[in-house]
Amino acid sequence: MPVRSFLPAFLALLLALPLTANDLVYRQLQSGRSNGPATIHEHGLFGEGEIIAILDTGLDYDSCYFAEPDGSPPPVNLSLPGGVLQRANVDHRRRKVIAYNFLYSCAGNPGSPGCEDPSDPRAYDNQGHGTHAAAVAAGDRGQPLIHDPADSIAPGAQLVIQDAGFIGGDDCTQRPGLGCPLRDLGPVLEQAYEQGSRIHSNSWGDRQGTPQPLTPPTANYSKAAGEIDAFVHEHQDMLVIFNTGNAGQLGSSSVSAPGVAKNAIQVGGVISFEGEQAVASFSGRGPTRDGRIKPDLVAPATITAGDSDFDVTSGSCDVSRQTGTSWSAPAVAGAAALIRDYFASGFYPGGFRSSGPPMRASAALVKAVLIASARSVAWDATTGRLIPSGAVPSFQQGFGMPALDDALHFAGQPRKLLVLDLQSDRGLAAGDGMSIRLLVRAGTPLRVVLVWTDPPAEPRGPSDPAPVLVNDLDLSILTPDGRRLLGNDTADSAARDQVNNVEAVLIHEPVQGDYVISISGEHLALGARQGYSLVVTGDMVLTARSRPARR
Numbered sequence: 024m025p026v027r028s029f030l031p032a033f034l035a036l037l038l039a040l041p042l043t044a045n046d047l048v049y050r051q052l053q054s055g056r057s058n059g060p061a062t063i064h065e066h067g068l069f070g071e072g073e074i075i076a077i078l079d080t081g082l083d084y085d086s087c088y089f090a091e092p093d094g095s096p097p098p099v100n101l102s103l104p105g106g107v108l109q110r111a112n113v114d115h116r117r118r119k120v121i122a123y124n125f126l127y128s129c130a131g132n133p134g135s136p137g138c139e140d141p142s143d144p145r146a147y148d149n150q151g152h153g154t155h156a157a158a159v160a161a162g163d164r165g166q167p168l169i170h171d172p173a174d175s176i177a178p179g180a181q182l183v184i185q186d187a188g189f190i191g192g193d194d195c196t197q198r199p200g201l202g203c204p205l206r207d208l209g210p211v212l213e214q215a216y217e218q219g220s221r222i223h224s225n226s227w228g229d230r231q232g233t234p235q236p237l238t239p240p241t242a243n244y245s246k247a248a249g250e251i252d253a254f255v256h257e258h259q260d261m262l263v264i265f266n267t268g269n270a271g272q273l274g275s276s277s278v279s280a281p282g283v284a285k286n287a288i289q290v291g292g293v294i295s296f297e298g299e300q301a302v303a304s305f306s307g308r309g310p311t312r313d314g315r316i317k318p319d320l321v322a323p324a325t326i327t328a329g330d331s332d333f334d335v336t337s338g339s340c341d342v343s344r345q346t347g348t349s350w351s352a353p354a355v356a357g358a359a360a361l362i363r364d365y366f367a368s369g370f371y372p373g374g375f376r377s378s379g380p381p382m383r384a385s386a387a388l389v390k391a392v393l394i395a396s397a398r399s400v401a402w403d404a405t406t407g408r409l410i411p412s413g414a415v416p417s418f419q420q421g422f423g424m425p426a427l428d429d430a431l432h433f434a435g436q437p438r439k440l441l442v443l444d445l446q447s448d449r450g451l452a453a454g455d456g457m458s459i460r461l462l463v464r465a466g467t468p469l470r471v472v473l474v475w476t477d478p479p480a481e482p483r484g485p486s487d488p489a490p491v492l493v494n495d496l497d498l499s500i501l502t503p504d505g506r507r508l509l510g511n512d513t514a515d516s517a518a519r520d521q522v523n524n525v526e527a528v529l530i531h532e533p534v535q536g537d538y539v540i541s542i543s544g545e546h547l548a549l550g551a552r553q554g555y556s557l558v559v560t561g562d563m564v565l566t567a568r569s570r571p572a573r574r
Contacts, residue, residue, distance in 0.1 A: 045159065048323045049176040052358045055398055055426030061170070062428040063361050067376065069168050070177030070360030072367060074121065075160050076215035076223045077353065079153030080198065081139075081146070081186035082120065086154065087340040088162035088173075088329035089119040089182070094338070097123040097184070099141045100214075102131035106206060110214045119161070120182050122218045123147070126200025126211065127188040137190040137199050144335045150189035151331040155345055156226050157182055158329030160353035161360070164340060173328050173342050177357035179364070183220045185211065194234050196227045205229055208250040208281070212261065221260050221363065221386075224356035226349035228268040228279025231485070240280065240485035241270060242311045247281035252479035255286035255386055259446065259476050259554070262386040264356050266348035267291040267307030267318045271405065275418065278307035278317045285477045285491065285524050288390055289317045290355045292324025292348040293400055293424060297409055301402035302420050306348055308405075309418035312483060313490050314522045316511070319390070319421040320397055322351040322358075355393065358425050362392050365431050371442065374434035387556035388444040391474040394527055395558045396430035397423035414513040415529075422527060430470070430560050438467050441559040450475075450554035451496065451544035458541040460567040461559070469530040469561035471540055473498040473510060477524040478549045490522055494553045495546040498526040503536025519545070533561065 047057040054062045082089065084097055097120040098112035113122045125146075129138035139146040148154045163178035165171040170178070187200030195203035201211075215223055229247060230239035251263055265282025267289055282289040291306035303324050309317040328350070330343040365371065366382035373379060400420050403412040416422045432440035441459075451457065463469055473496065480491035497519050498510035509519050510526025520526055540559065547553055 045173045045175060045326055045328050048326055048354050051323060052176055052354060052425050052427060054428050063431065066433055068361050068364045068368065069179030070161065070357065070364050071179035073177065073180045073222065073360040073363050074183055074220045075177070075180050075356050075360055076183040076185060076220035077153060077157045077160065078185040078187060078211065078223065078225050079156050079227065080150040080189040081148035081153045082123070082157050082184045083148050083154045083331035083333065083335055084120050084123065085335045085338050086329050086331065087164045087338070088158050090338065091118055096335070097121070100124045101128040102126050102200065104131050106131070108210055108214045110217050113218045115219065117181070120184055122183050124183070124185045124214060126185055137188050139186065139188055145333055147186070147335045148331045149333065151333070152189070152226070152349065153184070153186065154331035155328055155343065156224065156349060156353045157184065159326050159350050160224055160357045162329045164329070175328065175357050176354065177360035180357065180360040183215050183218045185215060194232050195229050198227060204232055205247045208247050209254050212254045212263070216258055216261055221262065222356050222359050223261060223263045224353045225263070225265045225282070226352050229281055231280065238273065241273065242276035242278050242283055242309065243280055243485045243487065244283060244311065244313065244480060244483040244491045245280040246482040248284040249479045249482050251281055251284040252286045252477065256476055256478050259385050259387065260383055262359055262389050263287045264352050264359070265289050266352040269305040269307070269347050271303065271305045271307055275308055276310060276312060278309055278311065283311045283317050285315070286386065288319045288355065288393065290348065290351040291318040291321040291420060292351045293321050294324055294346070294404065296402070296404045299402050299409060300400055301404040301409055302400055302412060304404045304407060312486060312488050314488070316416045316418065316421055316523055316525065319525065320355060320393060321400060321420045321424050322354045324348055324351050326350040326354065355425065358393065358427060359389050361427060362389050362431070370431070371440065374432045374436065385444050385556055387474040387476050388442060388558070391472040391556045391558040392430050393425050394422045394525065395470045395472045395560050396425045396427050398426050398429065399423045416511055416513070416527065430558065437562045438560055439563055441563070441565060443557040445554045447550060447552050447554040450552040451542065452552050453544050453547040456541060456543040458539050458569045459565060461538045461540065461563045462566050463533050463535065463538050464562040465533060465535045467562035469533040469538065469563070470559070471498065471500060472527045472558045473542060473555060474525050475553055475555040492522055492524060493548045494550065495521055496553060496555055497543045497545050498528065499541045500528050501539040503534055503538065
C-alpha cells in the first residue's frame with residue numbers, strides 16, 4: 024500500500040500552488056518538464072471521448088473530482104452467483120462515472136466477509152486506494168477542463184469503475200472481487216470493454232497465493248498474464264496498464280505479475296531525490312523471468328490528487344498526497360487518453376484538428392507513441408543515493424518517462440510523426456519484410472518504435488526462464504553512413520532481440536541523409552501474418568515505402 028498523508032480540503036486548496044502534485048505530473052507528461060507548459064492541453068486535447076476503466080477498491084463517486092452536477096449516483100452493475108458480471112447499466116451522458124461495477128457484491132456472494140451492498144454509502148471505496156487512482160487518471164473539479172488544484176492529465180475522460188472490494192489477509196491481491204487464486208480476468212476486461220473503455224488501469228499485483236511474510240513470486244508469466252495477453256490479442260484496441268509494485272528492494276526481477284504481460288504496459292515510479300528526478304528505490308525492477316524489458320515506462324510516483332472520505336453522501340473535496348507506483352500507472356493511463364484523443368480528433372497527419380480522418384488507435388499504437396515520447400530519467404535511487412541510470416531501454420526504467428510533446432506532431436513543428444497501424448490481415452508473414460525510406464534532417468532526434476500485439480503463451484512458474492514470445496518481428500535501420508542499427512541494441516552488439524514484442528531505436532543526433540527502416544517477420548509460431556504498429560518521429564520526409572515482400 025502507498026504512503027498516505029491526508030490534507031483537509033481547505034488546506035489542500037491553500038497549499039495547491041501552480042507547481043505542486045498533479046500539476047507537476049500533468050505538465051511533466053506533456054512537455055517533459057515539471058515547470059513546463061501543458062502543451063497537449065493547449066491544443067484542446069483533454070481526453071474527451073475516452074473512457075478509462077479503473078479496477079481497484081472502488082470510488083467515492085460524490086467527491087468533487089467525479090460528482091455529477093445534479094449529485095446523482097452512477098449506474099450500478101452487480102456480480103451475480105457463479106461469477107457472472109452484469110454490464111448493461113451504463114450512461115454515457117454522465118460527466119465522469121458512466122458505470123459502477125461491484126465485482127464482489129453481496130448479491131453474488133451472500134454472507135461472504137467483505138461483500139458489498141450498493142445501498143450502503145460506505146461500500147463505494149472502503150480503503151481509498153481506488154479513488155486516488157481514478158483521480159490521478161481523470162479527476163476534474165470545478166469548471167470542466169479548466170485546470171484546478173490536483174486535477175488530472177485527462178480531465179475530459181470518463182470512467183468505468185470496477186470495484187473489487189478490499190479485505191485484509193488475502194494472499195493474492197486483497198481485493199476479493201478478483202478471487203484467490205485469481206479469477207479469470209477475461210470476463211472482467213470484457214465487462215469494461217463492452218461498457219466502452221479502451222484503457223484499463225490497474226494498480227495491484229498478485230501474490231499468487233503466498234502468505235505474509237513470505238516473499239511472493241515476481242516477474243513470472245503467470246496464468247493471469249496470459250489471460251491479459253489473450254484478451255488484448257482478441258481486442259486489439261484495448262490498452263491494459265499495470266504498475267510494477269513497490270518491491271524494488273528485492274532487486275532484479277522484482278516487478279509484479281500479472282503486469283509483466285507482453286501486451287500490457289507496466290509502469291515504474293519516479294521520485295524527487297536530493298533535488299533530482301530519479302527512479303524510486305521501491306519501484307519494481309526487471310527483467311521478467313524470460314528476460315523481457317519491464318517496466319516499459321516510468322512516471323511520477325508521488326502525487327496529490329482527490330481522495331475518499333468513505334461516504335458518498337458528503338459531497339467532499341478531500342485531497343491527499345501519496346507515494347507509490349500505484350499512482351504511476353493511472354498517470355500513464357491519463358496520458359494514453361490524450362494520445363487516443365489526438366488520433367480520434369484527426370490531428371494525424373497534419374498536426375491540427377481534423378487534418379486527417381479520425382483514427383481508432385490500436386493498443387500497440389498507443390504503446391508505441393508513449394515509448395517514442397519517453398525521455399531517459401538521468402538518476403537511479405536504488406541504493407539510497409543517486410547513481411547515473413545508464414542507457415535506455417533498461418530494467419530499471421524501461422524506455423523512460425513519457426513527454427507526449429516529443430512524439431505528437433502539431434502544425435508548425437519541424438518534428439514530424441509517421442505511423443503505421445496494421446492489423447494481422449495486412450501484417451507480415453514469416454520471411455516477409457517491408458521497408459520505408461526517409462530523408463532525415465539533422466538537429467532533431469530520430470525515434471523509431473515497433474510494437475506488436477503478440478499471441479498469449481502458456482503460463483510459466485515462478486522461476487521459469489522459458490521465452491514467452493510467440494511471434495518474432497525485427498526492427499533495423501540503415502543509416503546514411505552504412506551502419507545497421509537493431510532494435511533495443513544499446514551496445515551496438517549486432518544482436519537482434521528475440522524476446523520482446525517492443526523494439527526501439529533512438530538516434531539522438533542524426534546526420535542528414537537517407538535512412539531505411541526495415542521490419543522483418545523472423546518467426547511466426549501462430550497465425551499466417553502478424554500485425555504491428557510502427558511510430559517514427561523526427562525532422563523527416565517519407566520518400567519511399569515497399570510492400571511486404573518475401574526476403
